[in-house]
Amino acid sequence: MDKREKVVVLIGPTAVGKTKLSIELAKRFNGEIISGDSMQIYKGMDIGTAKIKPSEMEGIPHHLIDIKKPEEPFSVAEFQELVRLKIAEISQRGKLPMIVGGTGLYIQSVIYDYQFSDAPSDERFRVILEKRAEAEGNEKLHQELMEVDPESAKKIHPNNVRRVIRALEVYHCTGKTVSDYQEKQQPELIYQTAIIGLTMQRDILYDRINKRVDLMVRDGLLPEVENLYMQGLKDCQSIQAIGYKEIYEYFQEHLTLEEAIIQLKQNSRRYAKRQLTWFRNKMNVNWFDMTDAVNLEGFEKKLDEISTHIEGKLQLKSNT
Incomplete structure (x- = not known):
């Protein structure tokens, strides 16, 4: 009998719909969500990182959000350690740990183990x-x-x-x-893992990304970035994030606001493409196309399909 802890991993490009789906899956499987995003760990960086709002959590506990100041560094190794501790803690409480995000290398570091015993030593x-x-x-x-x-x-x-x-x-x-x-090497999975990947028809995804950027600007992205800029933060890891570096260029008068927003959209689209390529090459993912899940009926159908996959993969029963 497999005694490894059970973990759901929900990955996919930016703006594909991971947040909404993760909440519904967490409700069905008594789950708690661990952010798999390398930038949502930073306090005061909410809009540009598309961080989930407390009002959107619907009572589902979220972990590894707002745990660092923007000037502090954060490494893959630190992420790996924190998430593995969280997985153990959540499992011990009888809940299902769910890693949700788009930072592939970070997530890979948590769920896979590499063995180097065959390498020579001195x-x-x-x-x-x-x-x-x-x-x-x-x-x-x-x-x-x-x-x-x-x-x-x-x-x-x-x-x-x-x-x-x-x-x-x-x-x-x-x-x-x-x-x-x-x-x-063929890395081994440390946990009983269901790796769910969300994808979408490219033109629809790119349109969603563009609209998301417009919404971020309307919701106050500029004041958020200006706050960091006025604190004198510039040569730190957090400010290299898409959504921040472009607006910094505007505040530094290297770009007009319109140029900065165009660049932000372009960089977000390119990042989405890189995310998909990375996940397909580096992880054993079960892909689900969310193109038809933009309306309620299509979403419910996809939610049922993914829930059935998780039930079979992890031998779990949902609450529905």
Whole structure:
């Protein structure tokens, strides 16, 4: 019998309808939602990240929203650690953890496990690195890893010295990065996982993205970004988010407002395309087309279809 915790993952491009569907699925399966978005963790960045409003949650608990200040960094490794703790906590309460979002690398880091036991090791080299970490600090070793294997460095927190050293050791012994090993491996799912991907006819999706940007502007995107701009925030991770960097260009007088909005729409559409490509290449997703789910009848039909899939995949019963 599979004793792994059960997790629903709901992914898809921006503006495809993940938020609305996630609420209905959480109601049906007694779920709690963990945000799988790398920018919704930031306080004061609500409109530009399309963060769910408390009034829209319908009593469903949401996690990993508003946990960082905009000036604070946030890594894949930190996300992985926080989400895995949340999955354990939610499961222990008899609820179903649901990861909902569009940041593929972050979500992948949580649900998959990579094994490196077959990679060669060098104990003497490892001891040298351990002593260097004590003498020179964790950041120095992490910086060295960033130079030889930036992909792994982005996933490993500088304070996770053991993993940093292991990645450097693999490179030292083989001349290959840990990322090279990952490419060749079939990663294992840590949880019993139903990975639901939402897609939509491209012209309809792009129209939804454009309308969403117009709505963001009407709802107060400019004052929200101006507030961050007036705080002097500029060289931090959060401000690189789509919806913020474009409006910053306007406040810095590099673009007119009209140009900034056009660029924001274009960048959002390009991001949606990249999201879909990434999910299709990196994760084993069950795709559901939401093109006909824009009206109530079509939505209910798609909700039933996805619920049936989750029931079969995770051996769960819905509340309907």
